[in-house]
Amino acid sequence: MFWNKEMETISQTDLEALQLSRLKWTVSHVQNVEFYQKKFRDAGVTPADIQSLDDIEKIPFTTKKELRDGYPFGNIAVPMKQVVRIHTTSGTTGKPTVVGYTRQDLDNWSELIARNLTMIGLTDEDIFQNAVNYGLFTGGLGFHYGAEKIGATVIPSATGNTRRQIEMIDDFGVTAIHCTPSYGMHLAEVAEEMGASLDSLRIGVFGAEPWSENMRKELETRLGVEAFDSYGMSEMYGPGAAFECPGHDGLHLWHDFYFAEIIDPETGERLPDGEKGELVITPLVKEAMPLVRYRTGDITRIIPDACPCGRGKRLARISGRADDMLVIRGINVFPSQIEHTLFSIPEVGDQFMVYVDRINHLDEMTIEVEMNRESFSGELADLAGLQRKVAGAIKESLNLRTTVRLVEPGSLPRFEGKARHVVDRRGEI
Ligand code: ADP
Ligand code: K
Ligand code: ZN
Known part of the structure; x- marks a missing residue:
């Protein structure tokens, strides 16, 4: 099942042409940010030097630390009156990084979530409980609007009050739930204590932190769901940038929205498909906070072979971090x-x-x-x-x-x- 079949199954040739034109737009759009003007100047590159996808290697990486230095609105590339929402992500010391969104950014983000949820079989018949933090974190509102977009009945249950959440599953006949895998395990435990029925549940979407295949088995049996991995980060709008399909063998990254590279975290050298390294992302359509070659710190590899579902190249599940960041309960x-x-x-x-x-x-x-x-x-x-x-x-x-x-x-x-x-x-x- 496809939300946007044309984009989800675009041929490699058409994709590369689209990526190139969007990359050219992005490298000129980032010139609205002083930090990027300087970065390009220091590296002796201009937007006109980017004539092929490989030319991206001429541009230096962007790091979390550099984004933090732009606090609060230094990374915003559009006038603030076009920014309709901000979220924040934890910084390394004190101040967080602010992520801004234009109306188009929010639409794009919902489009991605809509693709993801449709890919795993959700429709407007589903009742979707969004059991993640709704504050400045991106998980809450991000999934909320994407699930509304496909017409699902969304329950913005957020986190906490676990017994009430479990009653809701039964009372409302919830069919799909989104939460961190940690919270999923907690829900399962409390449900068992309560002797509650989770019979209506059939799909669980889990993300924001690494989780093992063992945990998948536990979540699937104890909650009675088919479990799907959801990957993302605030700098890429939020969750939903890459998502597991029903093949459960890696996550589909939405290549029309993100250009992915894998590098050796030590040397910065680009690695071929299939090799494990740090994921570097260049969002291709982001308006409020465009980025070029952003070092995610996440370790993965690109699975080059075609997925039976017909969508593009997959990312392997995240297997660690290149820096000292810990992900604790998301x-x-x-x-x-x-x-x-x-x-x-x-x-x-x-x-x-x-x-x-x-x-x-x-x-x-x-x-x-x-x-x-x-x-x-x-x-x-x-x-x-x-x-x-x-x-x-x-x-x-x-x-x-x-x-x-x-x-x-x-x-x-x-x-x-x-x-x-x-x-x-x-x-x-
Ligand atoms: P999110 O709310 O999507 O987790 P954050 O910006 O708070 O967004 O955190 C992003 C980081 O969380 C990623 O860089 C990665 O380290 C981790 N993360 C998110 N989703 C996953 C996942 N499915 N598997 C492993 N790690 C993940
Ligand atoms: K996280
Ligand atoms: Zn697939």
């Missing part, structure tokens, strides 16, 4: 953000260790931080208070519940050279 966390938060609390030092575990399929983060000698009163009540304060500050800045363990000054390991702050014990994904 929330992106940089160790530098934790450091930044700890710096703002005078009672603790700047030495810390983060442990990430997977307990009952849920990611749990524990932070060990050293107290300052001066603030170490020896009173247990003071310790508990400080622990709460640190956990509260982390919750405030990362929107993530953590366990905080205070340790004695000087007890954490010191590193010569690059400090290692994270021990990820979640194992292979």
